[in-house]
Amino acid sequence: MGRHRDTSTYLHRLGVQVAKHPVTVLVTWLVLAAFSLALALGTVTGHALFDDLSSGEITAPGQAQEARDLIVEAGGGDFATDTLIVEGSPATSPFVRQQVAAAVERIHETEGVARVVNPLVLREGVEDPRAGPLVQEQGDGRYGFVTVVEYEQDLEGEALQEAQRAVDVQLGEIVNGSQATDSRRGSVQMLLDEIIGQVSTDLAFGEGIALPITFVVMVLIFGGFLAAGIPLLGALASIAGALATLWGFAHVIDLDATVVNIVTVLGLGLCIDYGLLIVSRFREELALELDGDDPTGGSRHLVQQATGRTLDRAGRTVVFSAVTVAIAMSGLFFFPATFMRASGAAGVSVVVLCLAVATTLVPALCALWARRLVKGRTEQVQDDGAFARLAGRVQRAPWLVIVLVIAALGAMALPATRMAVTSSGTELLPVGSDQRTFFAELAEDYPQLAPPDVQVVTTADGSRVRAWAQDEASVLPHVDSVEVSEVGTTPDDETVLTVDLRTSDEPLGDDSRALAAHLRADGPPFEAHIGGQASGLTDFVDALVDRAPWAAATVILATFVLLFLMTGSLVVPIKALVMNVVSLGASLGVLVWVFQDGHLSGLLHFDSVGAVEVSIPVLVLAFAFGLSMDYEVFLLSRIVELHEQGRPTDEAVRLGLQRSGRIITSAALLMVIVFSGFVLAQILAVKQTGVALVVAIIIDATLVRMLLVPATMSVLGEWNWWAPRWMKRLHSRFGVTE
Incomplete structure (x- = not known):
């Protein structure tokens, strides 16, 4: 009947124990998945995952952060605000002014409101010179105007929400009383809510499409619904666990909304990959255990041994793979942005979760349904097939294959050498969305209400600062206007001043970037910090460049050690790392070609901002x-x-x-389907991530694994397994071998 198996390894013993108690394992996972899903959706605590997400400007230590901190120290900073734009109002009408003024007074009396600004309450109304920044004349006696409500700085949580609800009612009264033909409302919080809501919609839409297609493809791969369903059940358990993990992280660190898409789908894809490998190997091992006997007559002992052998071999592969992916995720810990460290922490947690699913739940389901899995079909080990023939052809002309593949990857990577980065705000949302439209209208019609493009923050002598602003700053290249303001006084009795510089460009446009770079390199003749989005982006890029070598060195070294323990070779790990760098360069090149250059914008439904989101490459x-x-x-x-x-x-x-090609190709196809949900997303950063990952997977599973690996290993021959004697001794002691 079956063959003798080595039962000395931990994974073999784990597989046997899982196969002995499959129902217990299944029930345990069902309970954990149900609880995790309820926790993430807020059923348990009343607080859902998406209630604690954030989205905003990416920050890093540097001049921009120092400028922001100094303003906050002086009592300034980002206050919660609500802004209302009305259009087509007969704003000079006494009746209109009376109605609007009454609503403004009620807003002013609302608890938690620090200040409310409206031009109609001025002595001369919209015609008052002081009302200029808040008013737009539209002809025929009609005007557009802005109402800005500023809340107390320490107001937050339920108190802030209660104040906003009361204000919202009165803003509606302003719209009615102004007899406006149109109106829009906006705020940073509403922008955040719309981004998070769109992320949630994208996640549901992407997975709603990806999961059914994935299941159909898996049925075709496995030749049956049951075998296809096992990895998918494991993936569903991983999604529930991933959401619960993210729910926990969102309570202790700032978690960006886009991270939910990335990490959840990573868990989905990895679980399907690992499930595919475990189920296929289980069929193969059970066929060997049965040794040609009728599968319906197989004893529980044979199933247990097949499960143990599956985890001993495929399980070992899953462990190595999971540790490798976790190492890659841990590289994000080195970077300064909180959301990147959060992505790394959440990613590592999800990988661990996928490993647990693949080594317990999936083999338990295999053991539970073993007879139905092998009935009429087993995974026969074949030494000849399409992948073996492909490898044979490659081995006949390995140097030609190497040259052609490297040339193709190099050509794809070339655009990455001119990558430009940005940090979008409203541009993350699709054109036509409410808050993107609101902020675009506010910036165009009421530019003085927008934050300055570049800001100089200082505690220097006021007369000296004003003299510099008037005589020197006003004539700097790209400067359209200059305004000096006093923020307040720090606890050390220093007066904080800001010099707000505006260009004819956007905050991250070329003119604003050039002005920020000039001031950072050759700033004012007094101690100052340069703030604004362009300066903040420079700080973030500098931090990435500074930390990247440490992150790369750690990931590369750890991956090298892992592959050495697996292979006992010095050559194979180095070769694998070099090939990965080349293929990753190609995927970044395609990312630039598509999103920075704007190619395929019609097909993918996006508007190019002429750059790549700064966090996406990392x-x-x-x-x-x-x-x-x-x-x-x-x-x-x-x-x-x-x-x-x-x-x-x-x-x-x-x-x-031959024996892994079908698994790799199938896993890559399924991963492409899963990440294609990102490509359909409306949030630009998520779409960019999806395209880059889909391209990376396709390149890796075809050009690299199917062509470059067999070609280079054929050229190296037995040198593939070379290592110095001292390394061989290390491997014999600590390595993982048959």
């Missing part, structure tokens, strides 16, 4: 590196297993590609 490198190494481990584990059994390198490569 996130893509971390996630794509992990996924690339995921497939590398899938392939290498089979090749190493065969080589340890005494097969020559070329034969091990051919058979390894």
Whole structure:
């Protein structure tokens, strides 16, 4: 009947125990998944995951943050505000002015409101010279005007919401009393709510499309609904767990809304990948245990041994893969932005969750439904097939394959050398969305209400600051207007002044960036900090450049050690890392070509902002590196297993590609389907992430794994397994071998 199996490994023993108690494992996971989902949706605590998400300007230590801190120290800073724009109002009518003034007075009396600004309450109304920044004359005696409500700085939580509800009623009275033909309302909080709401919609829409298509493809791959359903059930458990994990992180750190999409779908994709590998290997191992016998007559002992052997081999691959992906995620810990560290922490947690699902729930389901899984079909080990033939052709002309693939990847990577980055605000939302339209109208019609493009913050002598602003700052290139304001006094009795500089460009336009760069390099003749979005973006990019070598070195070293423990080779890990760098460069090049250059904007339904979101390259490198190494481990584990059994390198490569090629191709196809949900997203940053990851997966699973790996291993031959003697001794002691 079955063959003798080594039962000495922990994974083998775990597999046997899971197969002995599959119902207990299943029920445990069902309870955990249900509780996790209820927790994330707010059923348990009344506080849902999306209630605690944030979205805003990316910050890093530097001049812009110092400028912001100094303003806050002096009693200034970002107050919660609500802004109302009305259009087509007969604002000079005494009746209109009376109605609006009454509503403004009620807003002023609302508890929690610090200040309310409206031009109609001035002595001369909209014709008052002081009303200029708040008024737009529209002809025929009609005007547009703005009402700004500022809340007390320490107001937050339920008290702030109660004040906003009361104010909202009175803003409606202003609209009615002004007899306006149109009106819009907006605020930073409303913008945040719209972004988070769109993220939630994108997540539901993307997964709503991806999951059914994924299931259909898996049915075709496995040849049955039951086998296809096992990885999908594991993926659903991982999604529930991922949402609960994110719910926990959102309570202790600032979690950006877009991270939910990325991390949740990563968990979904990895669980499907690992489930696919475990189920396929289980069928193969059970076929070997049965040794041609009728599968319906197989004893529970054979099922347990097949499950143990599955985890001993495929489970080991999953462990190596999960650790590799977690290492890639941990590289995000080095970067200064809170949301990037949060992405790393959440990503590592989700990978651990996927590992737990793949090594417990999935094998339990395999053991529970073993007879139905193998009835009429088993995974037969074949030494000849499409992937083996492909490897054989590559091995006949390896140098030609290497040159052609490297040339193709280099051409794709070329646009990445001219990458420009930005940090979008309202541009994250699709054109036509309420808050994007509101802020675009506010910036165009009432530009003086918008934050300055560049801001100089200082505690220097006031007369000296004003003299510089009038004589020197006003004639700087790209400067359209200059305004000096006194913010307040710090606890050390220093008066904080701001010099607000406005250009004819947007806050992150070329003119604003050039002005910020000039002031940072050759600033005013007194101590000052340069603030504004352009300065903040510069700080963030500088921090990325400063931290990137440490992050890369840590990830590369840890990955190298892991691959060495797996292969016992010095050459294979180095080769794998080099190939990953080349393929990642290609994916970033495509990202620039599509989003910075605007190619395919019609097909993908986006408006190019002429740059890539500053956080996306780092996130893509971390996630794509992990996924690339995921497939590398899938392939290498089979090749190493065969080589340890005494097969020559070329034969091990051919058979390894044959036995893992279908798994890698299927896993990549499923991952592409899953991440394609990102491509359909309305949030620009999510769409950019989706395109980059889809391209990275396609490149890695085709050009790299199917062509470049067998070609380079064929050229190196037995040198693939070379390592110095001292490293061989280390591997013999600490490595993982057959």
